Amino acid sequence: MFLSNLLEPVKAAALEAGTELWQLYQSGNFEQQQKADQSPVTTADLAANAIIIDRLSTLTPEIPIISEESRLASLAERHQWSRYWLIDPMDGTQEFVARSGDFAVSIALVEDGWPALGVIYWPKHQVFYYATRGNGAFKQDSQQIQRINVNHFNVGECLKIAVSRRQPLEPIINLLQVEQNVEYIALGSCSLKSCLIAEGKADCYMRIGPTGEWDTGAVQVIVEEAGGQILDSEFLPLSYNQRDTLANPNFMVLGQASVSWQQLIKAKATLRDLTL
Template sequence: MFLSRLLDPVKLAAREAGAELWRLYQTGDFQQQQKADASPVTSADLAANSIIIDRLSTIAADIPIISEESYQVPLAQRQNWPRYWLIDPMDGTQEFVARSGDFAVSIALVERGWPALGVIYWPKEDVMYYASRGNGAFKQQHNLINRIHVNTHQAGNILKIAISRRQPLQPIIDLMQHAEKVEYIALGSCSLKSCLVAEGKADCYLRLGPTGEWDTGAVHVIVEEAGGKILDSEFTALSYNQRTTLANPDFMVMGKASIPWSDLVKSRPTERDLSA
């Protein structure tokens, strides 16, 4: 009941932030700069961040917030939180700047270390993906709402792999060396590629390179409620709010459990130091 009461207000917050992103995208009225890690951030990211934090604070003032674009709370302060919001006001800033339109708003609620509610809004297509734990995953486009499921892949069929528009393809090819028939589907935004798996348009998404927990929080519950899994590159579960940094290891968004993923995808040891 608690999650059900939160879902509609969170969807409205995502839609409002997305509307502001789309307005700034269309007008070009934004400024760009680099963060300390050399990744881009724009005034549009910050505008959406402000809207979301304001709305979430109104929805549930007692729930703390972690955002990619806000001050990062030290582990000692946050590690015992029973629940918190985990947000990425604009997932796909590079796509925003490059004018592809493949960017999205991502809002998750994490409870006891695991995502319990997730909302992804794609302004360009007016598409909302959302889920809450135990209640299924859904896609809403305009006023049409459908429950979504991962693809019922059959042995021998072409395996559809979601990939980034802006990362080298060869490392993905190397990891999929045991799959005979592969089709690659390019899309921007980490969360949107994960949602392709959730709705059955792709069978897998392999993410190599830096991401934060805010990149997977919302899609984690959406993918799992659609019948899929998100695991790190050594086939173990991702974790939340357990490390000093909020960096993710390389990870895989996988569809149908009956697909022999451990045979098809070569295990790849984590290269970044994710120690607590």
């Protein structure tokens, strides 16, 4: 009941932040800066961040918040938290700047070290993806709410791989174990590509390069509730709130759990050591 009661207010916060992002995107009234790690941040990221933090702080003042765009508490302090919000006010800042429209708001609630609630909002299409642990995954647009599930892929069929609009395909091609009929589906935003797997429009997504836990928190529960999984380069589960920086390893978003993905994808050191 706790998670169910939070879901609609969290969706409302994501919608409000996403509406602000879309207005700034359309007007072009934003400024771009570089963060210390050389990744881009805009005044739109910060505006969305302020909205979400204000709404969540009002909704659950007792639950701490981790955001990509806010100061990170120390690991010692965070280890005292049994529950916390994990947010990325705009996943896909590069797509925002490049004018593709492939950016999203991402909000997760982590309980006892694992995401339990996830909401993704895509302003361009006014679409929600969301899930709470044990209750299935859903997609909502202006017309309907539908339960989503990963694609029933069988080895030997065409493998649909979600890929970035802005990174070369060769490293991904080199990760395939065997000669395989493949279709590449290009989309921006880490979370939106993961949602493609959750709704069955793609079968896997291999993320090579820097990400943070806020990039996977919300989609972790959405993908799992849709029947998929997110694993690191050793085919092991990700972890949350166990590192100083909250940096993720390279990871894979995989569809149907019954597929022997290790027969299809070269992982371990091959995936771990690649950078784009």
